[in-house]
Amino acid sequence: MKKVSLIAFVALSTVIWAQNTEIKKTPEAKNSGDKALLVKSDAAELEAKKKAAAEEKAKLPKPYDPKADAQADINKLIAKAKKEGKNIMIQAGGNWCIWCLRFNQYVQSTPELKNVVDKNYLYYHLNYSPENKNEKIFAEYGNPGDKFGYPVFIVLDKNGKMIHVQQSDVLEQGKGYSLEKVKEFFNQWAPKKS
Missing domain, CATH: 1.20.5 (Single alpha-helices involved in coiled-coils or other helix-helix interfaces)
Structure with a gap:
């Protein structure tokens, strides 16, 4: 066994x-x-x-100025917008944000977009960074960066009234932005000519 x-x-x-x-x-x-x-x-x-x-x-160029007095700058733009009949395009973000810098460069280097912007908007880069979060201004516009990330676009009419907030990811294509989508966005929120 x-x-x-x-x-x-x-x-x-x-x-x-x-x-x-x-x-x-x-x-x-x-x-x-x-x-x-x-x-x-x-x-x-x-x-x-x-x-x-x-x-x-x-x-890439660094269009955001953490030292700027954003409220004073926006107030000046509103006064100028009233005279010129333009809307105000606020691109919120910071020099730390690669997509913010890419968008700025894309608009500045694409004549078709630059022409639409120059004709219809006063453009402002609203800084959001550790040096200056511009909390009071962002709160006034509903803190869109908290919801959408950066860049985020805040469109004001010539009187300074917020008429639209646009997240940027819907404008992206690949590692950049879509010409058609960005152009459509700018045209859609341009001031209505009477």
């Missing part, structure tokens, strides 16, 4: 050992090392993207 038990034990141990050895050869086990490589690869790719974004950001 002991011989049979010993033979059964040895046989069972051999089967278990063989199964464990086979498990180590399965794709799942083999891929655990591949997964570690993928994690390292993803981290390297993320670092490369961060570096590319930082380089891009360094080259």
Whole structure:
């Protein structure tokens, strides 16, 4: 009886050992090392993207002024808008925001958009940054950055009345902005000519 038990034990141990050895050869086990490589690869790719974004950001104009007296600036724009019959386009964000800088650059370097903006709007870059959050002004407009992120656009009529808030992600296309969507947005909120 002991011989049979010993033979059964040895046989069972051999089967278990063989199964464990086979498990180590399965794709799942083999891929655990591949997964570690993928994690390292993803981290390297993320670092490369961060570096590319930082380089891009360094080259773009910085239109936001944390030291500006935004309320005084907007009051002057309202007085000017009344005289010129234009609306006011407030692009809220900061120099820290790559999408804010991209949008500014896109509008400034796309003649078709720049013409629509220059004809219909007085444009203002309302700063939101650790140096100056312009909390009172943002609260006056319902804190749209809290809801939509940045950039966010606040459209005022010539009298300074808020007539629209626009999130920016709906204007995006790929790593930039859609000409058709941005142009439609600017045209839609331009002052109505009588």
